[in-house]
Amino acid sequence: MNSIQRILHRRFFIKLFHWEYWSFNSVYLCLYPVWFLLCLRARSFFFFAASNPSIRNGGFLCESKKDIISIIPPQYHPATAFFSIPANGEMVLRDLERAGLQFPLIGKPNIGGRGRGVKVLRDEQDVIDYVRHAYLDFHIQEFVPWKNEVGIFYVRYPNQENGMITGIVGKEFLSVTGDDRHTILHLLQQDKRAIMYLASLKKIHGDKLNFVLPEGERMIVSPFGNHARGSKFLDVSHLADEALTHVIDKICKEIPDFYFGRLDIRYDTWEALKEGRNFSIIEVNGAGAEPTHIYDPRHSLFFAWKEIVRHWIILLRISRMNKKVGHRYLSFREGVAMFREDKEWSKKLAAMTE
Structure with missing residues (x-):
């Protein structure tokens, strides 16, 4: 460059x-x-x-x-389950189980927009963390x-x-395609669109961005x-x-x-x-x-x-x-x-x- x-x-x-x-x-x-x-x-x-x-x-x-x-x-x-704050993570997990919702899931504020407060929940700890930081009523729905x-x-x-x-x-x-040489972070830094969201991507993925993808492998980062x-x-x-x-x-x-x-x-x-x-x-x-x-x-x-x-x-x-x-x-x-x-x-x- x-x-x-x-x-x-x-x-x-x-x-x-x-x-x-x-x-x-x-x-x-x-x-x-x-x-x-x-x-x-x-x-x-x-x-x-x-x-x-x-x-x-x-x-x-x-x-x-x-x-x-x-x-x-x-x-x-x-399928969606709604919750009011304050909520307890363990009780939320039990309600999700009763509703038949299985991971991965999506957490969303009940009132929101532009993707704010939306998060992929991959396991029970993700749910507990999401509930802990919920400042608004929220819902959790199955990942389509x-x-x-x-x-x-x-x-x-x-x-x-x-x-x-x-x-x-x-x-x-937003995604990157591996070349078997450069880290995900390096690949993101070459993409103008990815550069605009790099701070949030670092927060989401952390050290995973230092991983080197095999050549031709595509990873959706958002x-x-x-x-x-x-x-x-x-x-x-x-x-x-x-x-x-x-x-x-x-x-x-x-x-x-x-x-x-x-x-x-x-x-x-x-x-x-x-x-x-x-x-x-x-x-x-x-x-x-x-x-x-x-x-x-x-x-x-x-x-x-x-x-x-x-x-x-x-x-x-x-x-x-x-x-x-x-x-x-x-x-x-x-x-x-x-x-x-x-x-x-x-x-x-x-x-x-x-």
């Missing part, structure tokens, strides 16, 4: 030349006037609460995963065996019988389909054909009053998913969901802005339709309280992620 390449592999320059790593406010700052105009059109700063009436705040912030899972037909999501993950953005206008897919993001988990956890997002919206749309529309219409959001799905093969087989919904995101196909490195920031605004307009239309049939927006006081609550949750999530 020459001197110029070494400079370009520094975090500052990687972030500078790749907008997908910019902060939320940096990306959205120029769009706030558009959001304000939409609020004026709705005559409410918190119109989004009416978009998905069966989900708290429409799924914009502070929604409970326990409440969301309760309205999803059980055949579509992984399917190797592929996709995020499908779905919308349906309340006055229409069928919905549509407005974006699909394919997810490539098995989470979150951009904030290292996954590469690819826009595969062109795959939204009639068969897939029919399957996703059928599923979403079985979720009461769900009109706008993104399904994060683990699946076996694309053909099986299109046939409604061998998949599991691991997350349902409502009004606060991003059309995450925008984070494809091939897309410009202008493309991202266009897609965000397009989805905001759809969100407004759906919310106004639901308002006309009796579903309410949040009052100004309720909206402010929601943001304050989210700020408190974020502090606790940060503590769980450390």
Whole structure:
């Protein structure tokens, strides 16, 4: 690697030349006037609460995963056990055994986002450690065996019988391929994406990063389909054909009053998913969901802005339709309280992620 390449592999320059790593406010700052105009059109700063009436705040912030899972037909999501804090690790293990959940498992905060506080639990000690550091109510669910993950953005206008897919993001988990000479850490240091998450990877893997992988062996170093956890997002919206749309529309219409959001799905093969087989919904995101196909490195920031605004307009239309049939927006006081609550949750999530 020459001197110029070494400079370009520094975090500052990687972030500078790749907008997908910019902060939320940096990306959205120029769009706030558009959001304000939409609020004026709705005559409410918190119109989004009416978009998905069966989900708290429409799924914009502070929604409970326990409440969301309760309205999803059980055949579509992984087996899950919920726990309130304070919790005892030994009692949690007994409850998991009674529920028939076996390792590996996934621990998640009941309120969260962007992969914060999510952890793979491989044995009983992992569960005990997770419970000990849980500052929020949490749930533990079975580890879905399917190797592929996709995020499908779905919308349906309340006055229409069928919905549509407005974006699909394919997810490539952060991984390295061995060469039988260099350590995993060295290989990660050559990858611009891995460099952006190196600190957290060191915390997760520790001394294991000093291991030398055999030539050609691939290791997934972050098995989470979150951009904030290292996954590469690819826009595969062109795959939204009639068969897939029919399957996703059928599923979403079985979720009461769900009109706008993104399904994060683990699946076996694309053909099986299109046939409604061998998949599991691991997350349902409502009004606060991003059309995450925008984070494809091939897309410009202008493309991202266009897609965000397009989805905001759809969100407004759906919310106004639901308002006309009796579903309410949040009052100004309720909206402010929601943001304050989210700020408190974020502090606790940060503590769980450390």
